[in-house]
Amino acid sequence: MVPAQQLEVVTRAAHYFAHHFSEQIELEVVADSIGVSAEWLDLCFDHCRGKTPFQTLQHIRLSRLFEGIAAQPQTTLDQQVQRCGLASVMAANRLFEELFGIGLAPFRRVCRRAEADRLLRQRSC
DSSP, X not given: OOOHHHHHHHHHHHXXXXXXXXXXXXXXXXXXXXXXXXXXXXXXXXHHHSSOHHHHHHHHXXXXXXXXXXXXXXXXXXXXXXXXXXXXXXXXXXXXXXXXXXXXXXXXXXXXXXXXXXXXXXXXX
């Protein structure tokens, strides 16, 4: 069982990530902002989630990228990737494909088609 204190640290850090995902984030800054050491933060993530804080941050960024492309498929991938605090389209594409099973360009094409279909249905009504 995970101690409640460790879970609280992870929850607070994840909240920080969710609000600052587009920024460059340093583990020490996150740890300081929630009043723990970087080592303790890392240990809490390992015990509670089985992954590092950085892996959790990347997952949040990729999820926001997914949401951003789905909501605004006409925006360039470079703009979407930058908004999410990811390093490059090429690096983001590899991670995105690992997580979601589809590359950025094919996913954006699907989202564009869905958007076009929605617009067509709205005009037909």
